[in-house]
Amino acid sequence: MLNPGDMAPDFELPDAMMDPVKLSDYRGRQHVVLYFFNKDHTPGGVIEAVEFSDRVAALAEHDAIVLGVSLDDCMAHELFIDEEGVEFDLLSDVEGEVSRQYHALREWQVGSVVRYGIERSTFVIDKAGLIRHAFYHVTPKGHAAEILTLVQSLG
Numbered sequence: 001m002l003n004p005g006d007m008a009p010d011f012e013l014p015d016a017m018m019d020p021v022k023l024s025d026y027r028g029r030q031h032v033v034l035y036f037f038n039k040d041h042t043p044g045g046v047i048e049a050v051e052f053s054d055r056v057a058a059l060a061e062h063d064a065i066v067l068g069v070s071l072d073d074c075m076a077h078e079l080f081i082d083e084e085g086v087e088f089d090l091l092s093d094v095e096g097e098v099s100r101q102y103h104a105l106r107e108w109q110v111g112s113v114v115r116y117g118i119e120r121s122t123f124v125i126d127k128a129g130l131i132r133h134a135f136y137h138v139t140p141k142g143h144a145a146e147i148l149t150l151v152q153s154l155g
Helices: 043-053 056-060 074-084 097-101 143-152
Strands: 012-014 020-022 031-036 064-070 089-092 105-110 113-118 121-125 131-136
Touching (some): 031 043, 043 074, 043 143, 056 064, 074 089, 121 143, 131 143
Parallel strands (some): 031 064, 064 089
Antiparallel strands (some): 012 020, 031 121
């Protein structure tokens, strides 16, 4: 697991428009709220996306942006953004490489088949690229408000 004080692993993933988004591009400029969610259009996925979207402007006042990551492809993200009015980038980690780096990818076996999914996780990364807060096993309802409070304390 990643912990506060660890350097956030850098990555590059495509957003819903298939444009590459690189974490290190925000270094020195903005704090990043990086959250991993299991799937578009799930009840928890909708709650988290809507609650973070409602706080995008407040986060921006504290030089912070939100990036959501799931195993969904870019086209699924584009549809989800349109349907739910998501106000931030959703990144596609189809291969699960970034989710694995952040210890958010879980796997389990059903018979002879290995299945993969995301463990809801959120990381508050400061402008220097350090993880200031790391949350695993996140409950979606109310989580975005908690994250906003933490970002406000970053200064």
